[in-house]
Amino acid sequence: MADLKLDQIRKSYGAVDVLHGVDLDVKDGEFVVFVGPSGCGKSTLLRIIAGLEDITGGDLMIDGDIVNTKSPRDRGIAMVFQSYALYPHMSVYKNMAFGLKLAKTNKAELDERVRNAAKILQLDALLDRRPAELSGGQRQRVAIGRAIVRQPKVFLFDEPLSNLDAALRVQTRIEIAKLHQKLKSTIIYVTHDQIEAMTLADKIVVLNAGNVEQVGSPMELYHHPKTRFVAGFIGSPAMNFTRVTITAVEPGRVTVQTPGGKSAVLPFEVTTDHIGTEVELGIRPEHMGLDRAGELGVDGEVEVVEKLGDSVYLYVRLANGDRVTLRAPGHCRIKIGEAVSARADAAAAHLFDRNGQAFAKLDCPEEYSAME
Amino acid sequence: MTAASSTGQGNGVRLGVVLLATPLLLWLLVLVILPHVDLLLVSLRERIAFRQYEFSFANYIAFFVEPLYWNTYVRTAVMSIMATVLTLIIGFPVSYYIAKIMRGRGKNVLFMMCLIPFWVSELVRTFGWMILLRESGVISSFLQWAGLVDGPVEMLYNDVTIMVGLVYTSMLFMVVPLVSVLDSLDDSLIEAGYDLGGNAFTVTRDIVIPHAMPGIASGCIVVFMLTLGNYLTPNLLGGKDSLWFTEQIYTQFITRFNWESGSAFGFLLLVLSSLIVWIGLKLSRQTLADTVR
Known part of the structure; x- marks a missing residue:
């Protein structure tokens, strides 16, 4: 050894x-x-x-x-x-x-x-x-x-x-x-x-x-x-990504505009020179839910439904053309073509700059940071 | 009804197999089995008078009492074994290089280069060696020009030259089975050998050679048989001193019109090659079935 x-x-x-x-x-x-x-x-x-x-x-x-x-x-x-x-x-x-x-x-x-x-x-x-x-x-x-x-x-x-x-x-x-x-x-x-x-x-x-x-x-x-x-590599199904624009920056907080035109405040440390730039927002499917509360939300139409027994994966197409994977409980009865809206906590988000580097995330609750 | 129709189909399949096998079976029967049966019968008779023959072992006895005959016999066997071993020793690294070390285009080019000399007839290739090696040949002239020798050097008509010719003629028949068997050796088996603490020698001895054994055996059988039955190369490169057993057979049949004796010699050569191949397979613990797999 x-x-x-x-x-x-x-x-x-x-x-x-x-x-x-x-x-x-x-x-x-x-x-x-x-x-x-x-x-x-x-x-x-x-x-x-x-x-x-x-x-x-x-x-x-x-x-x-x-x-x-x-x-x-x-x-x-x-x-x-x-x-x-x-x-x-x-x-x-x-x-x-x-x-x-x-x-x-x-x-x-x-x-x-x-x-x-x-x-x-x-x-x-x-x-x-x-x-x-x-x-x-x-x-x-x-x-x-x-x-x-x-x-x-x-x-x-x-x-x-x-x-x-x-x-x-x-x-x-x-x-x-x-x-x-x-x-x-x-x-x-x-x-x-x-x-x-x-x-x-x-x-x-x-x-x-x-x-x-x-x-x-x-x-x-x-x-x-x-x-x-x-x-994108770690986690299954893979993390969802969408492009957002940074509109305002405060210490430890960043305001972004989502494709749907809504604004959301996220707990990231971002420097002011990023204001106005496009960055990538990622959320894991398991951190998004149809019956969740949360600062971030998406609306779209279900394209594919995969039933795994204990859970159901919904492949959803958003209005701007992005595709998002959601995980719903196994008893979920949503069908192809239905409109759904899912929400997630701001703390569940990940934010990446144009070069794919992550911005530092602050005050993360246990659910999104537990180590072992 | 079903039973009848399925039998009918069975017969159809069987007929197909028979038809497909017919050319092969005819070839074996007419060109191999019949002549050998006849050869055996001819070899076991003695001519008493004109068109009068009787059963006798005289031809075989003559072979054993005349030292020239069985000396040639033994010499041919020993030289053939040596040629086979030499071909293997030279052919193995060449095959390994082609199969395991070269990649892509270079591999095909090298393999073709082994093949190309065989596009011309054996006679032409042997004359090629004679042009190089004879007293007034290329090598002799070069040595004189370079001042390394005083007079012309005769390099034909000795055993070394015969051996060179035999090895050269046989090389392809060793390289082809070896390349194909080495190609089938998974690289990771060799790497695992090094990983487990082997060196080039132990990996070759314990992994590469055991894997290549069927190819080695089939290459050796083909080369040995071709060498033992070779007439042209020993005759042209060895001249009168070549003392190759096929020449004795030729002499009996063609020069002396002694078909009885020639048949006996032919049969003895068959026994010799079968025996040595059998011993070789026993020693290498291979079966004939392995070698054609």
Whole structure:
């Protein structure tokens, strides 16, 4: 187990830059999740940490040592691959023992460590099978087992759940969370699924186009996204956005004009030079309601209704053409084509400038700021 | 009624299979099985007088009592095995480079470059080697011009030259199955090998080679059989000293009109190649079915 430090890590393939200087501190025992859309560089970053890709610039430190040019075997890391990368010609036992065999571990210890890991992962009965004879979930566990037996300083997971079906994904996600509690090891986990990120991480790193957008705890990202990208990426369904114009600014308060022509006062710290500019207002679907009170309101027509049982998502088209998602209780009987109006608290709003940077929000009630 | 119609359909399908298989079966029967049966029968008879034959093992006994025959036989086998091994040793890194290291266009170009020499006939390619290697050839002239040697150098008509020719002729038949089997090796398996603490050697030994084994086996079988049965290359590059077993067969059939003896030699060559392929498969723990997968 170890600390990990990334200092201005850059990566280019020829003239194409895929990572533009990534800084990150990972503390011993932390569960860090890299999340972002495809092509954001999250897998490349993980492969750089694993030593499978060269670093173009910057330093990578494990336990204080710069490991930029060290081979994967000398870094004390173990990676679980998206495709599992199990060896088809070896039994489960041999797959799990392979790393220890290469490290010339003595037979008794090797056997003990493999059997221990197999017990933790409930693979005891499968040790003599070939990977081809296992289900997807079992293969996934073998791949994790192969990493565990090596007792690495850092575990790396590259989208480990993406090949599993939905039910198994939830189950395996819980297993991984439990495993982390048990092993207390440092884990870096890559996913494009923000739900995996929210549920597993101590710390989420949101990446976009080779840049770190924000690093923080799941609830920090949920309640205090620093950029419009993070606000839109974290949370499901995604946050609603609409353009508003700033009409007046006071210390700690800003007055905006909504597309409907109404004015609303919001608790943000905005400098006076923003008066008259267009900014973006975001509110999460779950913070808007048909039967809520609140300073902010929208009126529109329902285009699509999605019934999920416990709740209903309403996709609403506003008069100005913007589309807004609302979450209504499961018993809601609203139909397509109906006119609805929803309201939200001013404290639930997020405000972003033209560059997508968030304005600081003040006096936030518990509902919109609870950390853990 | 239903039963009858379904049987009718079954018959139709079966007829289709038979019709599709007919050319193949005819080819096997007329061009492979019949000649070999005849070869076996001819090899087991001895000519007593004009158009008078009787059953005998004389042709096979003659092979074992005449050292030239079985020396050539053993030499051909050993040289063929060496040529196969050399082709594998050279072909494997080439295939690995094409399949795993090159990407996109370069990969296709390299693969085509392996293929292009095979657009011209083996005879022309072998003459190409002769132009390079003969006493008055390109390399000899160059060495003299460069002042490295005093007189012309003859590089034809020795075993090394035969080996070069055989390896060159066989390379494609090794590279094609190896590239296709290595192409099917998931990159993440190799990366996982490094991640688990492997180095280039252990990853190649424990991961790449076991995966490539069916391709290695099928490449080796094809190359070995082609080399063992090669006539042109040993004959042209090795000259009179080449002592290749196919030449003995040729001599028996064509020069000596001794079809009985030639048939026996032909059969012995078949036994030799089958035996060595069988041993090779046993040693590498592969089955014939794996190699054609």
